[in-house]
Amino acid sequence: MAIAVFDCGKTNLKLCVLEGEQVVWSATRPNAPLVAPPYPHADAAGAEAWLLEKLTEAAQRFAITDLVPVTHGACAALVTAAGDLALPILDYETPLPEAVAYAAARPDFTETLSPDLPLGLNLGRQIFWLQQQFPAEFARARWLLTYPQYWAFRLTGRAVSEVTSLGCHTDLWAPGAQHFSSLVTAQGWGGLFPPLAAAGDTVGTITPVVAAQTGLSPDCRVRAGIHDSNASFLRHRLATDGAFSVVSTGTWIIAMSGGGAMPALDPTRDCLANVDALGTPVPCARFMGGREYQVLTGGQGIPDAGLAHTLAATGAMILPGFSETGGPFPGRAGEVRAGALLPDDRASLASLYLALMTDVCLDLCGSAGPIQIEGPMAANALYAGVLAALRPSQMVTLSEDAAGTLLGAALLAGVDLPPPAAVAVPLLAGAWPAYRQAWRAALDKPA
Numbered sequence: 330m331a332i333a334v335f336d337c338g339k340t341n342l343k344l345c346v347l348e349g350e351q352v353v354w355s356a357t358r359p360n361a362p363l364v365a366p367p368y369p370h371a372d373a374a375g376a377e378a379w380l381l382e383k384l385t386e387a388a389q390r391f392a393i394t395d396l397v398p399v400t401h402g403a404c405a406a407l408v409t410a411a412g413d414l415a416l417p418i419l420d421y422e423t424p425l426p427e428a429v430a431y432a433a434a435r436p437d438f439t440e441t442l443s444p445d446l447p448l449g450l451n452l453g454r455q456i457f458w459l460q461q462q463f464p465a466e467f468a469r470a471r472w473l474l475t476y477p478q479y480w481a482f483r484l485t486g487r488a489v490s491e492v493t494s495l496g497c498h499t500d501l502w503a504p505g506a507q508h509f510s511s512l513v514t515a516q517g518w519g520g521l522f523p524p525l526a527a528a529g530d531t532v533g534t535i536t537p538v539v540a541a542q543t544g545l546s547p548d549c550r551v552r553a554g555i556h557d558s559n560a561s562f563l564r565h566r567l568a569t570d571g572a573f574s575v576v577s578t579g580t581w582i583i584a585m586s587g588g589g590a591m592p593a594l595d596p597t598r599d600c601l602a603n604v605d606a607l608g609t610p611v612p613c614a615r616f617m618g619g620r621e622y623q624v625l626t627g628g629q630g631i632p633d634a635g636l637a638h639t640l641a642a643t644g645a646m647i648l649p650g651f652s653e654t655g656g657p658f659p660g661r662a663g664e665v666r667a668g669a670l671l672p673d674d675r676a677s678l679a680s681l682y683l684a685l686m687t688d689v690c691l692d693l694c695g696s697a698g699p700i701q702i703e704g705p706m707a708a709n710a711l712y713a714g715v716l717a718a719l720r721p722s723q724m725v726t727l728s729e730d731a732a733g734t735l736l737g738a739a740l741l742a743g744v745d746l747p748p749p750a751a752v753a754v755p756l757l758a759g760a761w762p763a764y765r766q767a768w769r770a771a772l773d774k775p776a
Contacts, residue, residue, distance in 0.1 A: 331391040334738040335380055335480060337400040338557065339580045340619075342376055344383045346391050347739050350746050354390060356383045362420035367463070370417035371404070377483060381542050388544040395742035396535070396545075398480035398554035399734060401580075402497035403450050406479040407459070407470035407521075412486065415470040416463055418479075421449040422654060425458040435500050436510050442610060443498045444596035446655050453500030453512050460516075473521035477554025478532075484551045485533035488523035493556040496604025504602055504610040528555040528606045529741035552741050555606060558583050558613075560737035561703050563606050567740070568748035572697040574723075576687055576716075577733075578704035582618030584690035585611050592695030599655040600693050606741070614690035616649070616656035618683050619705065624651045625665070630676030632711040634757060637677045640667065641764050647682035648771060657689050658772065666771070677711060684715040685768050691720065699724045701751050703733040714757030719765055726751035 331353070336343040338360060346354040358379060362369045387393060403421035406414060425431075431454045438444060449455045452475075460467045474482055475494030482488050495502040495509075503510045513519050526532065531550045540547040555563070558577045562585050565575050572589035576582065585603065586592075592612055594600040602610040625647065645667035649658040667678060683706065691700065700723050706712050707727045717725035729750040736746055 331393045332739045332742045332744060333387060333393045333396045334735045335398045339401045342379060345735050346387050350736055354387055369420040369423045373418050384543040384545060393545055393549055395550045397552045397738040397741050398477040399557050399560050399738045400476035402556050403452050404476040405452055406474050408472045408474055409469050410471040416459055416466045419449055419455050423449050425449055425454055427458060431457050436512050438596040440503050441500050441510050442504050442602035443500045444601050446498060447653055450654055451498060451500050472523055481532045481551050481554050484535050484539055486536050487533045489526035489532055489553050490522045491526055491528055491553045492604045492608055493528055493559040493606055497556050498601045504604050507608055526553040528553050557734050559605055561733040563737040563740055564749045566605055574696040574700045576702045578706035580619045581615050582687055583613055583615040584694050585613050586694040586696045587611055589697050598657040598693060612694040614693035616686050617652035617654050621651040622679050622683060625679040626676050630672030632676045632680040632709055633673055634711055636674055637681055637711055638759055640678050645678055646768050647678055657693060680709055680711040681715060684712050685765060687716055688719045701726045701728055703728040713754045715761050717754040718756040718761040721756060725754045727754055
């Protein structure tokens with residue numbers, strides 16, 4: 330039994346084939362928006378052509394029975410009755426000047442647990458803006474499909490909605506009531522959303538056209554699909570009793586708190602509740618950590634604990650922020666308070682910065698119980714060790730699964746997986762709580 334997972338990320342496209350919990354084949358390519366009229370938008374046609382090409386390669390080697398789409402949030406497609414795009418799929422990092430203020434239309438945070446975010450990070454703002462700016466094209470839309478479900482539609486021709494993408498800081502979903510928000514009703518958008526399906530539900534089998542193009546079996550099932558951070562969270566949700574947290578790392582670093590009480594979330598600091606695959610609200614706090622690390626380091630240098638100690642002892646620090654897309658310190662311009670830095674120095678200092686920011690996010694989302702780090706930052710021993718030192722009352726572990734998102738997606742296709750394996754992170758020696766105190770004090774002081 331081979332499962333294909335199509336992971337359409339903000340930075341990269343990935344197609345992986347899993348047999349059980351083993352990734353036996355994969356392909357990847359960068360995924361950048363097209364900066365072209367009428368606004369920056371996803372290269373949906375290019376992504377689809379690549380997906381079909383790689384499915385063809387995979388089908389020559391594996392008998393794929395199921396395909397699961399996984400994508401980033403804050404993204405949706407307006408699809409006509411004929412199945413094409415009514416408008417290009419808007420890139421969520423696009424500024425959206427509004428003819429009529431969206432702030433007056435959006436529901437209160439207490440209803441949606443979705444904060445007022447910049448750019449197009451609230452999917453409701455995107456839809457509102459598109460309807461205002463392109464009324465004729467908008468009127469052609471039959472369906473509004475969140476991004477995983479758009480790919481399920483392209484592969485099967487059948488349209489569904491799904492809660493992990495609808496509940497991802499969209500303003501469109503009321504998690505407590507478990508139905509669409511008052512915004513959807515007030516704007517008359519309800520008819521654009523197809524019926525709800527669970528993330529693991531079979532939408533249908535691939536179309537005859539897809540089967541002919543790729544060589545996949547016509548019986549290959551396509552699941553409804555899931556928001557990417559919720560895919561990695563799902564394994565923990567199903568395997569853990571009591572309170573726990575997952576730190577999902579990638580372009581975004583997202584602290585997700587499960588199994589405990591809902592804290593008093595602060596919407597001004599990019600706190601929100603996502604909705605997991607079982608429909609349960611999940612308190613979250615986040616920042617664009619992977620993007621910021623790239624900005625700070627240029628992809629150069631190797632983090633080193635010895636350098637980190639030396640830099641910390643001199644008072645060197647990085648203060649937020651280096652992204653315009655949310656985070657717990659909105660509107661604050663980033664600062665690097667240090668002398669001349671070599672690449673390894675910069676990578677070490679940036680790792681400290683990400684650990685301190687993650688620590689803030691864990692506080693904001695009410696983290697309790699063990700913490701597991703997943704994704705690329707799990708390989709950064711300095712980041713993990715400092716985070717463990719900052720939170721000694723909580724066991725911090727590293728996921729041994731390099732493919733947590735993929736394995737969470739595989740669960741949706743009925744794969745029987747063991748609980749996620751993890752390795753405990755030793756607390757990195759050093760005066761890190763004192764460094765945190767100095768760092769937080771510096772946030773309120775000019776350089």
